[in-house]
Amino acid sequence: MYLPNRRVICGALFLLISSIGIYWTHMSHALNAQAQHLLLSDIVNAQAKAFERRLSQSLSATHILALEVQQQNGRIDDFDHFSEEVLRSIGGISNLQLAPDGIIQKIYPLLGNEKAIGHNILKDDKRRQEALSAIKEKKLTLAGPFKLIQGGVAVIGRNPVFFRDGNKQVFWGFTSALIYLDDLLASTELDLLQSKGYRYQLTRQSPDTSETEVIAASREPIVSPHRTSTVNVPNATWQITISHPMEGSTWRAALGYLTSITIALFGSWAMWFVLRQPEKLQTIVKQKTHELEKFALYDYLTGLANRRLLNEHLERVIQQTEYCGNSAALLSFDLDDFKRINDSQGHEVGDGVLQQISHRLNSVVNKSDIVARIGGDEFTVLLSTSDSAFDAGRIAERLINVISEPIFLNNKELSVSASVGITMIPSDGNDVSTLLRNADMAMYSAKKSGKRNYHFFNKALQKKALYKMSIEEGLDTAISKKQFVLHYQPIFSFDSNKLCCYEALIRWNHPREGLLYPERFIGIAEESGKIKDIGYWVIQEVCDVIKMHQLHTGDSYRVAVNLSPRQFNDPDLLENIRRIILNVGIDARSLEIEITESTLMENVESAIHTLHQFKELGITVAIDDFGTGYSSLAMLKRLPVDKLKIDRSFVKDLSSNNSDQKIVQALISMAHTLQISVIAEGIETQEQFNLLQQYGCDFGQGYLFSKPVPITELNEAMSTVI
Numbered sequence: 001m002y003l004p005n006r007r008v009i010c011g012a013l014f015l016l017i018s019s020i021g022i023y024w025t026h027m028s029h030a031l032n033a034q035a036q037h038l039l040l041s042d043i044v045n046a047q048a049k050a051f052e053r054r055l056s057q058s059l060s061a062t063h064i065l066a067l068e069v070q071q072q073n074g075r076i077d078d079f080d081h082f083s084e085e086v087l088r089s090i091g092g093i094s095n096l097q098l099a100p101d102g103i104i105q106k107i108y109p110l111l112g113n114e115k116a117i118g119h120n121i122l123k124d125d126k127r128r129q130e131a132l133s134a135i136k137e138k139k140l141t142l143a144g145p146f147k148l149i150q151g152g153v154a155v156i157g158r159n160p161v162f163f164r165d166g167n168k169q170v171f172w173g174f175t176s177a178l179i180y181l182d183d184l185l186a187s188t189e190l191d192l193l194q195s196k197g198y199r200y201q202l203t204r205q206s207p208d209t210s211e212t213e214v215i216a217a218s219r220e221p222i223v224s225p226h227r228t229s230t231v232n233v234p235n236a237t238w239q240i241t242i243s244h245p246m247e248g249s250t251w252r253a254a255l256g257y258l259t260s261i262t263i264a265l266f267g268s269w270a271m272w273f274v275l276r277q278p279e280k281l282q283t284i285v286k287q288k289t290h291e292l293e294k295f296a297l298y299d300y301l302t303g304l305a306n307r308r309l310l311n312e313h314l315e316r317v318i319q320q321t322e323y324c325g326n327s328a329a330l331l332s333f334d335l336d337d338f339k340r341i342n343d344s345q346g347h348e349v350g351d352g353v354l355q356q357i358s359h360r361l362n363s364v365v366n367k368s369d370i371v372a373r374i375g376g377d378e379f380t381v382l383l384s385t386s387d388s389a390f391d392a393g394r395i396a397e398r399l400i401n402v403i404s405e406p407i408f409l410n411n412k413e414l415s416v417s418a419s420v421g422i423t424m425i426p427s428d429g430n431d432v433s434t435l436l437r438n439a440d441m442a443m444y445s446a447k448k449s450g451k452r453n454y455h456f457f458n459k460a461l462q463k464k465a466l467y468k469m470s471i472e473e474g475l476d477t478a479i480s481k482k483q484f485v486l487h488y489q490p491i492f493s494f495d496s497n498k499l500c501c502y503e504a505l506i507r508w509n510h511p512r513e514g515l516l517y518p519e520r521f522i523g524i525a526e527e528s529g530k531i532k533d534i535g536y537w538v539i540q541e542v543c544d545v546i547k548m549h550q551l552h553t554g555d556s557y558r559v560a561v562n563l564s565p566r567q568f569n570d571p572d573l574l575e576n577i578r579r580i581i582l583n584v585g586i587d588a589r590s591l592e593i594e595i596t597e598s599t600l601m602e603n604v605e606s607a608i609h610t611l612h613q614f615k616e617l618g619i620t621v622a623i624d625d626f627g628t629g630y631s632s633l634a635m636l637k638r639l640p641v642d643k644l645k646i647d648r649s650f651v652k653d654l655s656s657n658n659s660d661q662k663i664v665q666a667l668i669s670m671a672h673t674l675q676i677s678v679i680a681e682g683i684e685t686q687e688q689f690n691l692l693q694q695y696g697c698d699f700g701q702g703y704l705f706s707k708p709v710p711i712t713e714l715n716e717a718m719s720t721v722i
């Protein structure tokens with residue numbers, strides 16, 4: 001759906017609101033003005049009518065006078081009395097005059113008007129024009145306003161009187177009524193209106209100049225809006241104009257326009273704000289998506305690519321090599337001593353090491369190459385173009401070198417190393433999982449041949465790996481299919497000159513391979529974690545055998561079992577063994593466990609703790625393969641063990657090798673000092689036996705006494721023992 005741009009919407013809203021506001025302001029202003037005009041029209045018409053009424057009433061006196069003059073043939077004998085009567089019945093007239101031939105001869109009341117007697121109107125420049133016009137038109141004419149000789153401003157209504165002389169009309173003179181302007185104006189409400197703020201102006205067109213003359217006006221001048229009305233006066237046109245300033249109307253209109261624009265601005269701003277919310281949300285969503293993508297594709301600790309991103313690039317590089325015919329390389333490695341650093345220095349230091357190493361790795365490769373962290377201390381480098389295995393090897397060397405450089409953290413100098421496995425693309429494989437597996441295989445091969453090494457993947461490794469895979473698969477069902485068996489090898493006591501106990505050694509009746517010895521599958525079981533189940537199966541089996549032996553013979557022999565490193569580190573180990581012993585119902589002292597020296601050295605403190613618990617349970621503890629794990633005498637002192645087994649390698653050449661003799665002698669005396677018994681394993685010859693007896697060795701184990709045999713052959717084996 002098309003959504004107009006935010007600016008367009010807000011702009012349109014602004015225009016709409018401001019237009020409505022401006023239109024409304026304009027309309028209310030116009031309506032106000034219209035109402036004002038109507039009011040002014042009403043007022044001005046009313047005033048004009050009042051003025052006209054008053055004037056016409058007053059001027060009717062001239063007609064009465066004229067009639068009287070005509071009836072009395074040009075004479076009014078009792079002018080004063082007659083005029084007094086007229087003035088009383090018709091108000092608003094100042095005086096009445098008779099002016100035969102245009103010369104004023106009679107005035108009532110005379111008092112105060114004496115100066116006007118004898119005045120010839122037809123010879124007065126200011127009045128002649130109107131007077132002549134009245135005679136000419138034979139109509140009552142309103143003259144003035146004039147400043148009167150006797151004082152004041154007045155208008156005069158002059159009614160020309162004619163007598164019939166045959167067919168002719170003969171002008172007799174004028175009957176006039178003088179009306180003071182003030183009296184006329186008093187008949188209107190103009191003064192009252194002025195007091196209410198109205199302004200007015202009474203004008204007429206001058207008969208002489210045709211110009212507009214102002215007859216009367218308010219103190220303040222006329223302004224807009226104003227309305228004018230015509231006042232019909234005899235033989236002339238007067239006009240009244242009235243105005244009333246519309247105070248504040250301009251300001252009100254301006255305020256209205258301003259308010260409209262302000263509201264429009266506010267409204268469009270509010271709309272802008274509202275419309276921005278989804279945009280803001282979108283931005284946040286984009287940002288978070290970007291962060292999530294980063295999380296999904298990059299390692300949070302080192303900022304290197306993670307497994308997912310590596311896989312994506314690897315797929316692209318595979319396609320590219322297929323398309324362009326070039327080659328690439330995948331290098332895999334982990335840090336040889338990282339676990340030791342993590343355990344001894346803490347995880348923060350471990351993290352610091354990973355960060356520094358990551359930084360260094362980036363400096364070795366090109367920008368187009370990918371360095372990825374795909375596990376705790378596992379790294380992979382994808383060289384997107386590598387012309388030859390030689391080039392890849394050179395990069396591997398440089399990687400090994402930068403990793404081996406000392407690391408300074410927390411005022412400590414640390415060092416790690418790496419062995420690198422390399423697989424070439426596409427010659428070694430053209431899919432992601434194969435290539436990753438190849439590189440891993442090559443890495444393990446490199447590790448085996450010593451630290452700081454690199455190996456290329458080859459077909460032999462692949463064969464080995466395939467074999468490993470098939471063994472691993474077989475291990476899954478070996479227990480349930482009862483394919484494991486235990487062989488027992490007797491242990492000879494030099495003290496009692498008798499066999500005293502046995503070591504249980506596992507074998508696998510493999511359906512295709514036949515009887516497999518531990519060295520073929522124990523390592524693989526250890527790597528895959530399946531060793532734990534196998535280990536508990538062995539303990540259960542041994543405990544059952546001890547129990548059966550007890551039941552049959554009444555004797556209780558001790559049997560030793562091997563514990564793998566992974567099983568030894570199982571947090572449930574003690575609990576599981578205790579449960580098996582209790583369930584089977586044997587004496588814990590009948591069970592002996594053998595742990596290799598190197599397993600104990602992995603985490604000495606935890607090992608000491610576990611061994612103490614074994615001792616508390618009553619289980620005998622022996623250190624296996626002693627002499628190969630570099631444990632010091634001081635360390636041995638701290639380990640709560642009962643026995644140590646001198647590794648077969650020291651026994652093998654004992655008769656001929658002087659230094660082995662010295663080592664074995666030293667080991668035996670050292671162990672005895674610590675009240676630890678010694679077993680020598682791999683005794684095959686009488687010479688070895690004699691020497692060990694001579695050195696004071698406590699126990700012996702080897703083909704000289706018996707090979708490991710199935711339980712069914714045990715009695716026979718024992719009977720052949722010397």
Ligand SMILES: Nc1nc2c(ncn2[C@@H]2O[C@@H]3COP(=O)(O)O[C@H]4[C@@H](O)[C@H](n5cnc6c(=O)[nH]c(N)nc65)O[C@@H]4COP(=O)(O)O[C@H]3[C@H]2O)c(=O)[nH]1
Pocket residue numbers: 489504505506517518519522535538562563564594624625681682683684701702703704708
């Ligand atoms: N050449 C020679 N060899 C002798 C002689 N006397 C004994 N041996 C062999 O030496 C090995 C002694 O066991 P180990 O050192 O614990 O070494 C064991 C032990 O580490 C491991 N292993 C065996 N059974 C188990 C098991 O049930 N669990 C675990 N975790 N490891 C086991 O496999 C290793 C190898 O076991 P095996 O092949 O049975 O090999 C056995 C035994 O057959 C001798 O006079 N000459």
